[in-house]
Amino acid sequence: MRVLVTGHQGYLGTVMVPLLQAGGHEVTGLDTGYFADCVLGAAPQDPPGIPVDLRDVTAAQLAGFDAVIHLAALSNDPLGALVPEITHDINHHASVRLARLAKEAGVRRFLYASTCSVYGSAGDGLVDESAPLRPLTPYAESKVRVEDDVAAIADDGFAPVFLRNATAFGFSPRLRADIVLNNLVGHAVLSGVVKVLSDGTPWRPLVHAEDIAEAFAVCLEAPVEAIHCRAYNIGTERNNRTVAEIANAVADVVPGAEVVITGESGADPRSYRVDFAAARRDLGFEARWSIPDGAAQLYREYRDRGLTADAFGSTFVRLATLRALGERGLIDAELRRVRTDA
């Protein structure tokens, strides 16, 4: 299949593209490249890419693709809270516009990276895809709106599917340090302390970046009836863990590391445990990576690729990188790339 992957130079995209290529797909990327240089170790081999802001995509750029995998977004809660209007502009409006243009251009499948954080605070019970959506942040809110608005334009020739991914973990050459397991392993390696700022009790569903990539690959090839306008939670019940359990898994694999739970960030209302049965049943998708295996992989990669405290606290933190691009005059207040050749 000819597949366009937006956000291909991000944390997940960098893991997903080679997996799709290995599956025989012809992949083109589309990305404004905010984090293109945020690489740990050797630079990855990117596919041919369209260097454009999502807000400026044209239908002509989408012609000829069988499927669009839409990952590009301002992709975490602190970022969304800092710039709520721009988060809605990029994550919501530009995403719906992308879907409309893709449909107009004859693209038949639209695979959207949504999130389990659409469930917000859900207590101790398992939530499945029919649970009420209670987004707690502008980021999660934008994901709900895209699901609704894109579902509304589905028809016989245009099949959207919404992959509600658990919080990712695991090594990607374009690392992110601002997601829980990657963050805790980094602290453990750099300081010997697995520092938990909450009280450790919130539930988090986790899934490895490679498993997310695999889920998208499965949705590219699934019978259209299995994906048409469906939402799927992507992850595995065995990785529904409390933050304290995740921290203990880290201390188990990083020699000499100890867990310190400070509780200084106060109560964290984002707590939910997720049911992943639908993707297993209807897509045959099963996430493979466990949290201990992921922690061990991260430990190895951080150590072997020479992770430094400086890079860990800035290069691989989305918010810090965008701020730095702004300070260097490379993006404007709306986070648009400033042309440097004019």
Ligand SMILES: NC(=O)c1ccc[n+]([C@@H]2O[C@H](COP(=O)([O-])OP(=O)(O)OC[C@H]3O[C@@H](n4cnc5c(N)ncnc54)[C@H](O)[C@@H]3O)[C@@H](O)[C@H]2O)c1
């Ligand atoms: N990583 C996770 O834990 C997780 C969990 C659930 C869902 N998701 C979703 O998966 C997707 C990818 O996440 P990620 O972790 O790879 O994020 P990321 O921040 O690493 O990558 C996002 C990519 O999108 C690009 N992008 C952002 N705004 C753009 C714009 N206006 N125009 C063009 N490109 C733009 C960035 O340059 C970047 O390469 C996001 O939609 C995210 O919300 C991620």
